[in-house]
Amino acid sequence: RGPDTYSPTGQPTGADQADVAQSGERLTTAQGARLYDTDHSLKAGPRGPVLLQDHHLREKITHFDHERIPERVVHARGAAAHGVFQGYGAAEGICKAAFLGKDVETPVFVRFSTVLGSRGSADTVRDTRGFATKFYTSEGVFDLVGNNIPVFFIQDAIKFPDVIHAGKPHPDREIPQAQSAHDTFWDFVTLHTEATHHTLWNMSDRGIPRSYRMMEGFGVHTFRLVNAAGATTLVKFHWKPKLGVHSQVWEEAQITAGMDPDFHRRDLADAIEAGAFPQWELGVQTFPDTEDQMFQGIDLLDPTKIVPEELAPVQPIGLLTLNANPSNYFAETEQVAFHVGHLVPGIDVTNDPLLQGRLFSYVDTQLTRLGGPNFAQLPINRTHAPVNDMLRDGMHQTAVHRGVAPYRPNSLDGGCPFLAGADTGAYIEVPVEVPAAHKVREAAASFDDHYTQPRLFWLSMSPTEREHIVTAYTFELNKCYETAIKERALRSLANIDAELCAQVATGLGLPAPAATVALADPQPSPALSQLGGRWPLD
Numbered sequence: 001r002g003p004d005t006y007s008p009t010g011q012p013t014g015a016d017q018a019d020v021a022q023s024g025e026r027l028t029t030a031q032g033a034r035l036y037d038t039d040h041s042l043k044a045g046p047r048g049p050v051l052l053q054d055h056h057l058r059e060k061i062t063h064f065d066h067e068r069i070p071e072r073v074v075h076a077r078g079a080a081a082h083g084v085f086q087g088y089g090a091a092e093g094i095c096k097a098a099f100l101g102k103d104v105e106t107p108v109f110v111r112f113s114t115v116l117g118s119r120g121s122a123d124t125v126r127d128t129r130g131f132a133t134k135f136y137t138s139e140g141v142f143d144l145v146g147n148n149i150p151v152f153f154i155q156d157a158i159k160f161p162d163v164i165h166a167g168k169p170h171p172d173r174e175i176p177q178a179q180s181a182h183d184t185f186w187d188f189v190t191l192h193t194e195a196t197h198h199t200l201w202n203m204s205d206r207g208i209p210r211s212y213r214m215m216e217g218f219g220v221h222t223f224r225l226v227n228a229a230g231a232t233t234l235v236k237f238h239w240k241p242k243l244g245v246h247s248q249v250w251e252e253a254q255i256t257a258g259m260d261p262d263f264h265r266r267d268l269a270d271a272i273e274a275g276a277f278p279q280w281e282l283g284v285q286t287f288p289d290t291e292d293q294m295f296q297g298i299d300l301l302d303p304t305k306i307v308p309e310e311l312a313p314v315q316p317i318g319l320l321t322l323n324a325n326p327s328n329y330f331a332e333t334e335q336v337a338f339h340v341g342h343l344v345p346g347i348d349v350t351n352d353p354l355l356q357g358r359l360f361s362y363v364d365t366q367l368t369r370l371g372g373p374n375f376a377q378l379p380i381n382r383t384h385a386p387v388n389d390m391l392r393d394g395m396h397q398t399a400v401h402r403g404v405a406p407y408r409p410n411s412l413d414g415g416c417p418f419l420a421g422a423d424t425g426a427y428i429e430v431p432v433e434v435p436a437a438h439k440v441r442e443a444a445a446s447f448d449d450h451y452t453q454p455r456l457f458w459l460s461m462s463p464t465e466r467e468h469i470v471t472a473y474t475f476e477l478n479k480c481y482e483t484a485i486k487e488r489a490l491r492s493l494a495n496i497d498a499e500l501c502a503q504v505a506t507g508l509g510l511p512a513p514a515a516t517v518a519l520a521d522p523q524p525s526p527a528l529s530q531l532g533g534r535w536p537l538d
C-alpha cells in the first residue's frame with residue numbers, strides 16, 4: 001500500500017484526497033487558478049513596496065500562518081501506525097462485539113506517545129507511554145486508550161489537572177521539558193500517596209522502553225463486557241508484545257536522547273518499512289461481575305491497583321499487527337482523536353472514578369484541539385460503519401446533509417429504522433444496580449491502601465532491576481531543590497521497603513526514616529517477576 005492508494009479509513013482513498021489538493025500538472029492557487037510564479041511577490045517595480053492586491057502571496061502566507069494546531073495537552077509527542085486486528089473468537093462467550101469474533105479482521109490505527117513532553121521533546125525520556133488503539137469495527141469505532149503501565153497516578157479524575165500541572169515544566173522557567181526530575185512532581189506524588197505505585201513503575205525499567213514495539217499496553221481500568229445473552233463480565237485489557245518487553249538502561253537513554261531524539265518513532269517506522277511488522281496479543285483478565293466489584297480483596301474500581309496475573313491469568317483474545325506507516329503525520333498521527341467513550345455493543349464502562357472523568361475530558365479537549373465539533377469527519381477519525389446521525393452544521397462541516405427534519409421520529413423524512421434494531425446497538429445500559437446512596441465527595445475505604453502493591457512490585461524485581469530503581473530514585477530526587485520533599489519521598493519509600501529506602505537515602509546523603517505503615521509481606525509472584533521483561537507468548 002503506497003501513499004497514493006492507501007486509505008486509512010476506507011472512505012475517500014489517499015488518491016481521492018490527493019485529487020482534491022494535488023491533481024493536475026500545474027501549480028495552482030487553492031481555488032484552482034494556474035500560477036506562473038510562486039517565488040516573487042507582486043511589487044510596485046522591482047525594488048518597490050509589495051502590493052496588498054497580490055492574492056497568491058496573501059493566500060500562501062495566510063495559510064502557512066495557520067498551519068499549527070494546539071498540541072495535545074498531554075501525550076503531545078507521539079508516533080503511530082496502521083494495522084489490522086484479528087479476533088481469535090476466544091472472547092465470544094463473554095463479549096458480543098463483532099470484531100472479537102473468530103478470524104474477523106478489523107483495521108486499526110495505533111498511536112504511541114510520551115505523556116509530559118511537548119511535541120518536539122525527546123523519545124527516550126523516563127515517562128509513562130501512551131498506547132492508544134482505534135478499531136474501525138463494522139459496528140462503529142472502538143477506542144482502547146491505554147498506557148504501558150497498568151496503574152495510574154490518581155484514583156479520581158478531579159486530580160488529573162493537578163498531577164499534570166505538577167509533572168509539566170515549571171511555569172516560570174519551563175524546565176524541565178520532558179522528565180519528572182523536579183520539585184513539583186515529587187511534591188505531588190509524595191503528598192498524594194496513591195501515586196506511589198505508578199511512580200515506582202516509572203522509576204523501574206518500564207519508564208524507559210527500548211522500543212514501542214517492545215512495550216506492554218494496559219487498559220488500566222476495569223471494563224464491563226456483555227455477551228449475546230446479556231450476561232456481564234468485568235475485565236482488564238492487556239497488550240502483550242510478541243517481541244517481549246525490553247528497556248533501555250539509563251545511560252543508553254541519555255545517549256539516544258542526545259544522538260537521536262526521534263529514536264522510538266524512527267524505530268517504529270523503520271521496522272514497518274522493512275516488513276518487520278510488530279505484533280501484540282490482546283488479552284483479558286476476567287472477573288465475575290459481583291455487586292461489590294472486588295476480586296480477592298482488590299477493588300476493581302481503583303485504577304492504582306493491578307490484579308496479579310497468577311490470580312487472574314491473561315487470556316489471549318486477538319492479534320494486532322502494525323503493517324503500514326502513516327502517509328501524512330499531520331493528517332493521521334496529529335489529527336487522530338481517541339476517546340474512552342467510543343464503545344461498541346458488548347463493551348461498557350464501570351464506575352471507576354478516573355474512567356468516569358475521562359469520559360468527559362477527551363471530547364472536550366478535542367473540541368479545542370481540532371477546531372470544533374466535526375472532527376469525527378476527518379479521514380483518520382471516520383468510522384467504517386455507516387453513519388446516520390442528527391448532528392448538523394458547525395465549524396468545518398464537510399458533509400452536505402439532506403432532508404429537512406434532523407429529529408426522530410419525524411413524519412417528513414421517512415421513518416426511524418434505527419429504532420427497530422435498538423436492542424443490538426451500543427450505549428445500551430447494562431442494568432447494573434446503583435446502590436442507594438447520598439452524595440459524597442470522598443473515596444471508598446477500599447482505595448486507602450497505597451503501599452501493598454508497590455511492595456509487591458518491588459519484591460518481584462531481580463537484583464539488577466532493583467539496582468536500576470534505586471539509581472533512578474536517587475538521580476531524580478537529587479534534582480529536587482527542597483530537602484523537605486526528598487525527606488517526604490524517603491518516608492514514602494520506607495513504606496514500600498526498608499532496603500529500598502536505605503539505599504536511596506544513602507544516595508541522597510539523608511537519614512533513612514522508619515516505615516509509618518505496617519509492611520504487608522506478599523510473596524513475590526512468578527508472573528509479576530516476569531513482567532520485568534520476559535513475557536513468553538509462544
Ligand code: HEM
Nearest residue numbers: 072075111130131132146147152157160220357358361365
Ligand atoms: C490523551 C491515556 C487518564 C485526559 C491520552 C492519550 C493516552 C491517554 C494514550 C493519548 C491519545 C493519543 O494518542 O492521541 C490515559 C490513561 C489514563 C488517562 C491510560 C488513565 C488510566 C486521563 C484522565 C484525563 C485524561 C484522568 C482527564 C480527566 C487526556 C487528555 C488527552 C489525553 C485531555 C489529550 C487528548 C487529545 O488531545 O486528543 N490519554 N489517560 N487522561 N488524556 Fe488521558
